[in-house]
Amino acid sequence: MKCFYNPSQDAIGICKSCGKGLSSEFAVDLGRGLACKGPCEEDVKSLISLLENSTGIRKTSDNLLRSSTKSCYAGAALFFGMGIGFCVLAWKGPGMSVLFYSGGALIVVALYQLFHGIHVTQMLKKGGSQ
Numbered sequence: 001m002k003c004f005y006n007p008s009q010d011a012i013g014i015c016k017s018c019g020k021g022l023s024s025e026f027a028v029d030l031g032r033g034l035a036c037k038g039p040c041e042e043d044v045k046s047l048i049s050l051l052e053n054s055t056g057i058r059k060t061s062d063n064l065l066r067s068s069t070k071s072c073y074a075g076a077a078l079f080f081g082m083g084i085g086f087c088v089l090a091w092k093g094p095g096m097s098v099l100f101y102s103g104g105a106l107i108v109v110a111l112y113q114l115f116h117g118i119h120v121t122q123m124l125k126k127g128g129s130q
């Protein structure tokens, strides 16, 4: 590939903003990419900044998801325990069907929390938030 600005020179890379081939004379290395000297430098700096910010946001969202899975499992254990407790109380006492149904509902909520936690854990293992 030849340099867009001086076709007699070989290109050493491509501008990250406009995609033109650049020789060392017309290229600026901004660390994470090349830019045309002058016209594209600010664009490439913005692109690099966006890339770094999105990487940071991804790490933050993954950490939030990880901590939410802990809440899911803790909630599932709590609701399951309460549901079983309600059902045992309803079984021992006569006329306690409301307590029994409440216990059943708590167990359903516990199962939902458990499966949600498992789903989020699997999503994180596959490669983070999607």
Ligand SMILES: [Zn+2]
Pocket: 015, 016, 017, 018, 019, 020, 035, 036, 039, 040
């Ligand atoms: Zn350019």
